[in-house]
Amino acid sequence: MPDQAADAARVFQKLSDNIRKVMRGQEVATRRLLAAFAAGGHVLLDDFPGTGKTTLAKCLAQSIDSRFARIQFTPDLLPTDILGVSVFNQREQSFFFREGPIFTDILLADEINRASPRTQSALLEAMAEGQVSIEGQRRPLSDLFFVVATQNPVEFRGTYPLPEAQMDRFMMRFALGYVPAAEEVGILKGQRQSHPIEEIQPCCTPDEIRQLRAAVKSIRISDELLHYIVGLVQATRSIPGVPLGASPRASLALMRAAQAMALFDGREFVAPDHIAELALPVIAHRLVIDPQARFAGTSPEIVVEDLLRSRPLPK
Numbered sequence: 001m002p003d004q005a006a007d008a009a010r011v012f013q014k015l016s017d018n019i020r021k022v023m024r025g026q027e028v029a030t031r032r033l034l035a036a037f038a039a040g041g042h043v044l045l046d047d048f049p050g051t052g053k054t055t056l057a058k059c060l061a062q063s064i065d066s067r068f069a070r071i072q073f074t075p076d077l078l079p080t081d082i083l084g085v086s087v088f089n090q091r092e093q094s095f096f097f098r099e100g101p102i103f104t105d106i107l108l109a110d111e112i113n114r115a116s117p118r119t120q121s122a123l124l125e126a127m128a129e130g131q132v133s134i135e136g137q138r139r140p141l142s143d144l145f146f147v148v149a150t151q152n153p154v155e156f157r158g159t160y161p162l163p164e165a166q167m168d169r170f171m172m173r174f175a176l177g178y179v180p181a182a183e184e185v186g187i188l189k190g191q192r193q194s195h196p197i198e199e200i201q202p203c204c205t206p207d208e209i210r211q212l213r214a215a216v217k218s219i220r221i222s223d224e225l226l227h228y229i230v231g232l233v234q235a236t237r238s239i240p241g242v243p244l245g246a247s248p249r250a251s252l253a254l255m256r257a258a259q260a261m262a263l264f265d266g267r268e269f270v271a272p273d274h275i276a277e278l279a280l281p282v283i284a285h286r287l288v289i290d291p292q293a294r295f296a297g298t299s300p301e302i303v304v305e306d307l308l309r310s311r312p313l314p315k
Helices: 003-020 027-038 053-064 079-083 117-129 181-190 206-217 223-238 248-264 272-286 291-295 300-310
Strands: 043-046 068-072 084-089 094-099 106-110 131-134 137-140 146-151 172-174
Touching (some): 003 053, 003 206, 003 248, 027 043, 027 172, 027 206, 053 106, 053 146, 079 084, 079 117, 223 248, 223 272, 223 300
Parallel strands (some): 043 172
16 A cells, blocks of 8 residues: 555544444444545535534544534524624724634534524535625635534434435434443443543644645546446436435445555455445435325335345446
8 A cells, every 4th residue: 555545544543443442332433433534525424413423523522632622503593693693883983804713724514404404504515515605705715624523313302303404414323322241340440530532632733634625636536336326326317216316425435435445454355345335324315205105104215225226336
């Protein structure tokens, strides 16, 4: 493996080991989160309260010594609460712009589906283009800008489902899930005196993350796998009961995430197994199932799993 890729793989491993000190039994979730982060995407954690969604985001931020901001989404939250607002300085008789929490490196959008669609849309431009337009002026965000959004899948009162355009901005959606009993006992032991996140120290610099993201793009992926990715995504657009399939953004996200995962595994090229591992968290949340098909038991996850079974991976 070239030196750049080898160094990037070590950064991956350092981050994973650091997060594992706090997040017990969440190796799969950590692996996916780091792959999305290295690939320049964003993540939606869709899971029950108390599973460690907020802690996972904080662990990542503290491991990099980067800026971290948390926004608690509520029905009365306004776009200016996220983006910022111009404030009049009476002494100088002029306006100055007070930046909102979106001007950070890692942003935790907690319970994102509790805010109104107008407020949710404030994140669209930021997630897609790394900038925001405020009062007719474009303001760039951090080149490390990374959104970790959370939502509770069992609460519907007082929530606003994310629109399709917003869902498409997330590279991955996945759940952390409950850990095995032995790991949960370990969590209790680890927090007898204090929370282990208080002892987390930075293990990587922002420059190392920039090098990591550059190294991801250098990982080779064969034309055969590219055709497989496109075929898989295009197949979601012609399935009965699925009025909205995955967009070309899904194909790009799957390719980038697979490159990051291959780098994480210390490989110079993407393997078919990486595509199979990531297809579900990358594609499923982008699909819209019509009510009749959903009532019959069809779900986005079932659709993607069926496609994977019916389309053998390249050897």
